[in-house]
Structures are given as C-alpha cells and as structure tokens.
Amino acid sequence: MSEPFVEVRDLRKYFPAGRRQVLKAVDGIDFTIRRGETLGLVGESGCGKTTAGRTVIRLYEPTSGRITIGGTDIAGLKRSALKAFRRRMQMIFQDPYASLNPRMTVSDIIGEALDIHGLAASRAERARRVGELLELVSLGAEHASRYPHEFSGGQRQRIGIVRALAVEPEFIVCDEPISALDVSIQAQIVNLLIDLQRKMGLTYLFIAHDLAMVKYVSDRIAVMYLGRIVELARSEDLYGDPQHPYTRALLSAIPIPDPDAEARKERILLQGELPNPVHPPSGCPFRTRCPLAMERCAREAPAFREVRPGHWAACHLHD
C-alpha cells in the first residue's frame, strides 16, 4: 500500500455562533487519501462535510489539527507559500450558476487561474491553453469568448472543472459537483471526472449526499455525522457490511430505482432530526436518534477504531 498523499489528523473547525457559543462544524476528524484515490465524504446537510472539504485546502483556517498534502504541512503554510501551493490543490463547487462570474468570459474565467500562477507566457499561449483545456471537457475553443449564461448547467459545470484543472493540480476537492444537475447530465459529468482522474492521476475528495453515486465514484467512503466521521471503509465494505447504526440507517433510506428491490428492502426509520450542532448531545453525537443507544453512549464518546482491517467506526457496540 502506497504512502498517503493527503493526511488529515484531528482536524477541527469551529465557528463563533454568537453569545460566546461555538459551532463545532468539524470536530476532530482523521483520514488519509492515497495518490490517485477517491475518498467519498457523505452525510446529511449540516454534518460538516463541506466545511471539512474547505478546511482541508485552507479555504477556511483550521481551528486546530494537521493537514499534510504531498508531504507539505498545509496548516502551517505562510500566505505566499500557501498561494503558490494552491496550484496543487483545487476545488470544484456545487452550484455551477453561482461559482462562475457572470461578467467574465469563459476565456477569462479559465485564464485568470493561468495568470495568477504565471502559467502562460503570452496572450497567444494563454488562448491556446484555454482552447486545449476546453477540448479536454468536450467543449471547444469557440466557446472561449462566451459568457456563463450562454451555457447549460452541465456545460457550466464543465467550465468549473476546467478552471480547476487549468493549474494542473494533483488534489481536487469536489463539493457536490453533480447535485445541481439534471439526472441525464449527472452521468456525463461523473464519467468525465473519472476519465480525467485516470488520465492525470488526480486525487479526489468527493463530497456528496447521493449515496449511490458516491459508491460508484469512490474507492473508500467516510460517513460524517455532526462534525465527526462515524465510519470509514472501502466502498464495497461500507455498503456490504456497514458497522455504524447511522450508516445502516442512511443506506436503508436511499430509494432504489427498482420497484422489486424497494418492496423487499427493510427501511430503518430514524426518529427525529439532526440535533443543533451548537448544543450537540453528550457522549456519542448520534445517540439521540440511534435505535441501539445504551446508557454508556450518553456518558462517553466512542473512539474511532479499526473494527476490521481497513474498516473504521466510532460506536460503543464495537468495543
């Protein structure tokens, strides 16, 4: 097994929530991603997955914890060094309508990244590179002079992908890259992301809530709940043999586009909703909704431990 390319240790990101209260959006998570691997990060809204993705590449300043990417300690980088390092880590955003400047042409949206990192020596070189990049995602050089509103959602997301690729990064955080797209377009973008990963040896952190798509895309998957990772395993193991009660409930909740499978499926219905993250429950964060909660779960938080080789879970049932 190769060395981890991305290594995150005890990462925390707290936000002030008024009246001296603290929102612990990410509360001590650990994971690694190997070079060329895709780690899926799933969870419901408010679980901290987007904050985690943004903090890993320091779009947010971490409150504490260690982040190493390709041997470099990201958390400790000074401003100028961080800017230079940004070339190696990029992000693809969820909403292709909000993440492209409506007043910039496609060529400027992509060219800006080249300019900032001094990757094009001349205007001609810049134009050539923009054209090449557009072709990479099945658009053409003729699209370079157009504005975002002239494109469909799927095409815009391709432009967002090209912008991330322009600086030849090694690591990309994909934050729900397909959830704003129509079903028939989602497969196009997912195939493109996988194809680009193979061609360019990219490493992905793939954040999503569509569990079937995450399973398809990811080599390993981490499940987040209320700021913590509750389970992490190879995709097949996570789906085939989930160890955490939350993962089991989450998987059983996915509607399957097959009436017979739906009829056979036993659904675990969770009671209630996600607790307020400003006042998380004591002990295990999931205990208020857990069908298997014990007295101990309120007293102490379960440790994140390896319950099988390569399969991690944070649950007292596995002590």
Add this chain to the structure above:
Amino acid sequence: MTDTLLEVRDLRVSFDVYGGEVEAVRGVSFEVREGEAVAIVGESGSGKSVTAQAIMRLIPTPPGRFKSGSVLFEGRDLLRLSEKEMQRVRGNRIGMIFQDPMSALNPTMPIGMQIMESLILHRRMKRSAAKERAIELLELVGISNPEARIRQYPHQLSGGMRQRVVIAIALACNPSLIIADEPTTALDVTIQAQVLQFMKELQRTTNTSIILITHDLGIVADLCDRVFVMYAGRIVEAGDKRDIFRNPQHPYTRGLLKSLPRLDQPKNEPLVPIYGTPPDMMLPPGCAFRSRCDKAMRICELEDPDWTVVGETQRVRCWLQAAGAGVAAVAGGEEERP
C-alpha cells in the same frame, strides 16, 4: 377497476416570452384513479411542474396561456371554473405540497394559524375547533408536542418539520387528491424516508390519490403505482411502475434508468449518459428527443410519433415501437389517451 378521480385531456399551456411563444406543455393527457399514486417524471424544463400548476390553475395568465385541454375533477372541468369556484377547490378538494417548505409557508404567521386558515375558510370551522384539528394534524404528520408547536413560526422549525407542516396544511380539509411537486427534494435522505413513509401510510389509510412530481426514479419505485415520463412538454411513456422499470420502451426512459449507478456497479463499468442537453422550448418539428437519441431515424425529424400500445399497461411515443407495431396501427391513431 376503480373510478377515475382526475382526467387531464390534451392540456396545452404556453408562455408568451420575449422572442416568441414557449410551449411548456404540449398536449398532455392522463388520468388518476381513486386511491392511486401516480408519478410524473421528468427533468427540469420537461413541463412537469407546469402541468401540476395548470391543474391547480396557478399559472399566471398572461404570460401563460391555456391553449386547449380540460381537467375533469369530481365531475367538473377545472379550467372552466371561475376564480371564485376554483378557490373552493384549491386547498379543499385538492391539496398541494410544494418543493421548498420555507417559501411555501408564511414566515410572519404561526404555523398553527396557517393550518387553521383553510379549515376556517373552507370548512367554516370555529377557531377553537380549527385549533383542535390543527393539533391533530400536526400529531398525524409526526410533530411532537403539537400544542406548543402551533404557536411557533416557520423559522423556528427544521426543514423536515416545515415540510410536515406543509403536508399538514395540504391534508387539513381531507382532499381527495394531493399534488406533491418534488416534496422531498429539499430534504435529507433520512428525513425524506420519514416523509415518504408517512405519505405511503396516508394513502393507504385515507385512500387519497397522489400525483407525485419528481426527477428521482428511486422515489417513484418506492411510492407510486403508475408512471408518466415527460420530455419537452409531452408524456413520452406511460405505464405501471413495474413495466416501466423492468421494460422501458422509450430511449429517453431507458437512458434515464441507465444513467443512474446501480449499487453493485463496478467503477470500471462506465455509466451510460444521455448525451447532449435537454432542448430549449422553441422546438423544431419532429420528435423532441431525436437530437439526443442514439436510435434516431429519418422519420423522427419529420413527424412527432403518436402513441403506440406496447403492453397491457404501457404506451410509448416513439417511432421505433410504432414501426414494430405496424405503422398502420399508428396511422389509424384513434386513441389519443395514454
């Protein structure tokens, strides 16, 4: 066979926009039986939401225009009712659940009052009786401590609870039909599972009919009896859920099903996307799907296909099946209805 509750016939709705006329719904016909849940499936721009809004007469005219069609519901054509008569149908005989519970609720009114409103208006209930019924309804949709909750405002509730309140409002007057437009799209999967479970039980216990409008085929498989697949303002395939999922006939339906990853799909087996993008609504003649269809033929450019019956429950608008079934049958084309 149970009775037909709602019958939509040849519904055409268009919008006058700068640069011309957009035909959002181009001749949609379907029926909903008593106690049945049907799904209208389609992508953004397919006309599914406009169809729902047209049934409820929620389309602003202008810019919208009803070009033809009828919506027969409990013996009357909704499109011919006066606005005043229509108000007695909306929220009373037909309930509606909208996608975004935050914008469907009045932020300045306690949720209890929002439920009581329609009871007082439609059922002429006294305030105290309406309040009691509101508490009952909140309990029914699974909101704990309803006596205290009725005084709360929407911003004090979570997304899942807000959607339950919207459902409670839709149910308040015991409607015979509920139209749910992407009712769980704004919700998380575990909350979605709760809401869907609730809707299923509701349908079983009260025999309410449901029109579910969605892009999520998983939800359809879970909740519905029959499916209508819409593309570019038309129903292109219709049938019982099992037939549609097991034996889809229209290349678009097939494409939709194939572009979803199966849970057992290995990563080295690529997804099969539908190429191209959904059409804009200024449509050229012929089949609207042909530019994205890998089986398009010459005739697809010339003429929009009519219905072909392909099974006991299933009908499809596609030249491939029309050719297979014998063009003569199509040319006869006596039945417009799906």
